[in-house]
Amino acid sequence: xxxxxxxxxxxxxxxxxxxxxxxxxxxxxxxxxxxxxxxxxxxxxxxxxxxxxxxxxxxxxxxxxxxxxxxxxxxxxxxxxxxxxxxxxxxxxxxxxxxxxxxxxxxxxxxxxxxxxxxxxxxxxxxxxxxxxxxxxxxxxxxxxxxxxxxxxxxxxxxxxxxxxxxxxxxxxxxxxxxxxxxxxxx
Amino acid sequence: xxxxxxxxxxxxxxxxxxxxxxxxxxxxxxxxxxxxxxxxxxxxxxxxxxxxxxxxxxxxxxxxxxxxxxxxxxxxxxxxxxxxxxxxxxxxxxxxxxxxxxxxxxxxxxxxxxxxxxxxxxxxxxxxxxxxxxxxxxxxxxxxxxxxxxxxxx
Numbered sequence: 001x002x003x004x005x006x007x008x009x010x011x012x013x014x015x016x017x018x019x020x021x022x023x024x025x026x027x028x029x030x031x032x033x034x035x036x037x038x039x040x041x042x043x044x045x046x047x048x049x050x051x052x053x054x055x056x057x058x059x060x061x062x063x064x065x066x067x068x069x070x071x072x073x074x075x076x077x078x079x080x081x082x083x084x085x086x087x088x089x090x091x092x093x094x095x096x097x098x099x100x101x102x103x104x105x106x107x108x109x110x111x112x113x114x115x116x117x118x119x120x121x122x123x124x125x126x127x128x129x130x131x132x133x134x135x136x137x138x139x140x141x142x143x144x145x146x147x148x149x150x151x152x153x154x155x156x157x158x159x160x161x162x163x164x165x166x167x168x169x170x171x172x173x174x175x176x177x178x179x180x181x182x183x184x185x186x187x
Numbered sequence: 188x189x190x191x192x193x194x195x196x197x198x199x200x201x202x203x204x205x206x207x208x209x210x211x212x213x214x215x216x217x218x219x220x221x222x223x224x225x226x227x228x229x230x231x232x233x234x235x236x237x238x239x240x241x242x243x244x245x246x247x248x249x250x251x252x253x254x255x256x257x258x259x260x261x262x263x264x265x266x267x268x269x270x271x272x273x274x275x276x277x278x279x280x281x282x283x284x285x286x287x288x289x290x291x292x293x294x295x296x297x298x299x300x301x302x303x304x305x306x307x308x309x310x311x312x313x314x315x316x317x318x319x320x321x322x323x324x325x326x327x328x329x330x331x332x333x334x335x336x337x338x339x340x341x
Binding site: 010036109117140 | 235
């Protein structure tokens with residue numbers, strides 16, 4: 001039965017509470033706020049020239065725990081450990097909506113039509129991957145958090161700035177998915 | 188030698204002692220991201236195109252755990268394993284521009300890419316090669332923000 005649990009994807013009422021427990025466990029271990037995007041700032045402070053004040057701090061003291069949590073644990077062990085999942089069980093409406101954009105391969109974690117090197121090296125593919133990545137990194141630093149820091153930690157602490165940020169995340173995300181994504185998928 | 192040196196090393200050693208616990212929590216998080224399909228591009232686009240409730244239900248049920256848990260930890264003044272009293276640093280509202288503009292910019296990137304920062308790294312771990320490019324672009328975005336920060340409204 002445990003085997004079954006590990007090899008099927010989980011329903012929302014398992015996933016959500018477990019995400020919540022991860023956030024609670026970080027507070028219990030060492031009073032650390034659950035927030036992923038600080039790691040982008042720590043990576044800049046650790047590896048890039050530190051001319052801006054934003055990067056002048058002791059990144060080992062502030063962020064080593066988070067880099068270990070995300071990069072080593074979450075990314076390279078957790079992500080690699082159980083990566084061969086079934087196709088995501090998205091709704092029929094989502095399938096037909098994405099099919100209209102030219103997505104037909106629904107196996108795997110990302111669509112092969114978009115995330116392959118051939119497409120990434122085209123203009124539209126490059127705009128999607130580099131543009132999308134850049135705006136994500138810029139916006140999360142500007143907004144002071146991402147879907148984890150504002151969406152889970154900030155909202156869990158009932159902070160108004162996080163509510164504003166989360167509403168802006170979903171507004172921007174819906175606009176991009178409806179109006180920009182169709183322009184960037186090579187058909 | 189100054190007396191400060193041993194204190195710094197002790198603090199450093201205490202920090203290092205906890206790293207395995209963060210590693211374990213990170214592995215758990217990576218498994219939840221993957222098995223909960225939060226790394227799935229399809230799940231994110233489903234939510235942002237309003238074609239399914241899954242992501243919203245995940246957020247709602249995560250908050251159903253964290254809101255009471257955080258409140259309890261604060262009210263009971265619970266200490267963490269490292270001995271500090273648990274406190275969640277408040278975000279400063281100010282004029283709020285950074286949350287609206289920064290949040291919208293983040294959202295646009297999230298919708299285009301179909302992955303937010305946690306999943307970017309989990310997808311790299313899962314072997315999605317082009318996500319390395321997205322991850323480097325995200326670091327570049329944060330780096331550029333760091334330099335423009337003094338001239339942006341916050």
